[in-house]
Amino acid sequence: MSMIAIDQVSKWYGTFQVLTDCTTHVNKGEVVVVCGPSGSGKSTLIRCVNALEAIQQGTIVVNGMALTDPKTNLSRLRSHVGMVFQNFELFPHMSVTDNLTIGQIKVLGRPPDEAVARGLKMLERVGLKAQAGKYPGALSGGQQQRVAIARALAMDPICMLFDEPTSALDPEMVNEVLDVMVELATEGMTMMCVTHEMGFARKVADRVIFMDQGRIIEDAAKEDFFGTPRSERAQLFLSKILKH
Amino acid sequence: MYEFDFSSIPGALPILGAGLLVTLKLTGVAIVVGIVWGTLLALARLSGNRLLGTMAAGYVNLFRAVPLVMVILWFYLIVPTLLKDWAGLGQGTDIRMASALVAFALFESAYYAEIIRAGVRSVPQGQVNAARALGMTYTQTMRLVVLPQALRNMLPLLLTQAIILFQDTSLVYVIGLADFFGAAYKVGDRDGRLVELLLFAGAVYFVLCFGASLLVRRLQKRIAV
Ligand SMILES: Nc1ncnc2c1ncn2[C@@H]1O[C@H](COP(=O)(O)OP(=O)(O)O)[C@@H](O)[C@H]1O
Ligand SMILES: [Mg+2]
Numbered sequence: 001m002s003m004i005a006i007d008q009v010s011k012w013y014g015t016f017q018v019l020t021d022c023t024t025h026v027n028k029g030e031v032v033v034v035c036g037p038s039g040s041g042k043s044t045l046i047r048c049v050n051a052l053e054a055i056q057q058g059t060i061v062v063n064g065m066a067l068t069d070p071k072t073n074l075s076r077l078r079s080h081v082g083m084v085f086q087n088f089e090l091f092p093h094m095s096v097t098d099n100l101t102i103g104q105i106k107v108l109g110r111p112p113d114e115a116v117a118r119g120l121k122m123l124e125r126v127g128l129k130a131q132a133g134k135y136p137g138a139l140s141g142g143q144q145q146r147v148a149i150a151r152a153l154a155m156d157p158i159c160m161l162f163d164e165p166t167s168a169l170d171p172e173m174v175n176e177v178l179d180v181m182v183e184l185a186t187e188g189m190t191m192m193c194v195t196h197e198m199g200f201a202r203k204v205a206d207r208v209i210f211m212d213q214g215r216i217i218e219d220a221a222k223e224d225f226f227g228t229p230r231s232e233r234a235q236l237f238l239s240k241i242l243k244h
Numbered sequence: 245m246y247e248f249d250f251s252s253i254p255g256a257l258p259i260l261g262a263g264l265l266v267t268l269k270l271t272g273v274a275i276v277v278g279i280v281w282g283t284l285l286a287l288a289r290l291s292g293n294r295l296l297g298t299m300a301a302g303y304v305n306l307f308r309a310v311p312l313v314m315v316i317l318w319f320y321l322i323v324p325t326l327l328k329d330w331a332g333l334g335q336g337t338d339i340r341m342a343s344a345l346v347a348f349a350l351f352e353s354a355y356y357a358e359i360i361r362a363g364v365r366s367v368p369q370g371q372v373n374a375a376r377a378l379g380m381t382y383t384q385t386m387r388l389v390v391l392p393q394a395l396r397n398m399l400p401l402l403l404t405q406a407i408i409l410f411q412d413t414s415l416v417y418v419i420g421l422a423d424f425f426g427a428a429y430k431v432g433d434r435d436g437r438l439v440e441l442l443l444f445a446g447a448v449y450f451v452l453c454f455g456a457s458l459l460v461r462r463l464q465k466r467i468a469v
Contacts (some may be wrong), residue, residue: 019341037407047373050375050377052376068261075379075380075381076379078376078377078378078379079378079379080319080379081377082377083373083377085370085373087370089370089371089373089374090374091371091374091375091389091392091393092393093396102378103378106380106381106384106388107378107380107384152377154379155379168319
């Protein structure tokens with residue numbers, strides 16, 4: 001069964017069509033990497049999956065719930081879909097612990113002591129237990145992103161969405177974040193990751209999606225994608241980013 | 245040469261103190277109501293709802309385009325009738341104070357609304373997305389994530405507005421309410437020492453406002469870190 005089913009999705013910003021007829025399914029436990037040139041609609045697509053953006057055509061069904069169905073409680077759905085952003089987006093006015101517990105307490109209604117225990121467990125998992133009392137501003141970029149991942153995990157997500165989680169990081173901090181993501185992937189988390197880290201894709205992705213100008217140009221098993229991408233544009237794109 | 249004589253001030257301190265209390269009460273109520281009502285107005289304008297937004301914008305623009313003195317006078321003329329019609333009050337209550345409180349609160353709300361609106365817009369959209377992605381409702385997102393950060397960004401402006409308000413309360417002299425300025429004027433008039441009393445009142449306003457603005461500046465530096 002598909003955890004995330006995106007079918008014939010189109011989206012416009014005013015008259016500008018940002019997504020055109022996108023279709024792809026992510027099965028439970030699958031790791032799908034989304035890549036493509038800047039401005040191709042990757043962020044938009046992934047934000048549509050938890051309804052941070054509305055779609056005008058097509059359907060998106062997450063864990064059996066249709067986002068376009070007016071009966072679907074979108075806040076409730078989002079609370080089960082973890083999301084990690086390019087710029088971390090930790091809440092700067094809260095300590096790390098409060099960042100980890102606020103959603104659990106206010107959205108899931110967990111008792112505070114339970115939420116703290118769960119939050120600290122996730123913090124330990126990303127190797128940052130000692131930073132619990134600090135504020136996000138006192139952490140490095142890599143540490144902030146790991147806290148952001150822990151914050152999402154503390155909500156017991158059924159799947160995780162990543163939008164270029166390492167592209168705002170200094171090079172020496174990229175791996176500490178990728179390591180956490182690799183571990184998640186090998187544990188069977190369903191993941192949809194926008195990233196240009198092809199090493200990560202090679203290691204854990206099941207499939208790679210290539211987007212250009214709002215369309216899904218290529219949706220292939222990892223071996224096929226890195227073997228011989230069918231489209232010229234994907235070949236060109238790959239040759240460009242693999243040179244580095 | 246004019247001979248200064250400040251000897252009537254010590255005896256007048258109780259009257260002046262009572263006046264200062266009126267000034268502080270007006271300032272305090274206008275700040276609290278202004279921030280609460282101003283926040284609602286700001287959220288209405290930011291909501292994206294056409295009707296709410298237009299109504300809030302109309303309110304803000306109206307009050308910001310009319311002199312405060314006139315607003316004070318309007319409410320002095322309107323509030324008594326309203327109180328009689330609605331609550332059957334009017335005999336025992338202090339009409340001057342009640343109407344001034346209403347006038348300042350509603351007038352200041354318009355200014356606070358604009359400060360708060362700018363403050364909310366200073367919080368990056370990514371913070372809203374992160375809160376929504378955790379499953380927070382619109383209200384939770386505002387209350388827990390956006391407003392606390394907005395408040396921090398706009399605190400210096402809010403305090404500066406409060407200082408201006410503190411001075412503007414002296415305008416209640418037009419309805420004969422004895423605030424600090426009004427009390428000083430009355431005492432000076434009574435004792436024939438208007439110049440001394442107004443100098444003294446001016447000095448008090450200066451010390452309080454300048455002290456407060458120094459505090460704001462220090463606060464600004466601390467927040468900036
Ligand atoms: N809020 C918006 N309003 C209008 N256009 C937007 C908005 N957000 C993104 N776009 C446009 O949509 C296109 C796709 O953006 P995005 O999904 O961020 O691309 P990517 O993540 O692949 O770089 C870009 O051309 C961008 O300028
Ligand atoms: Mg993007």
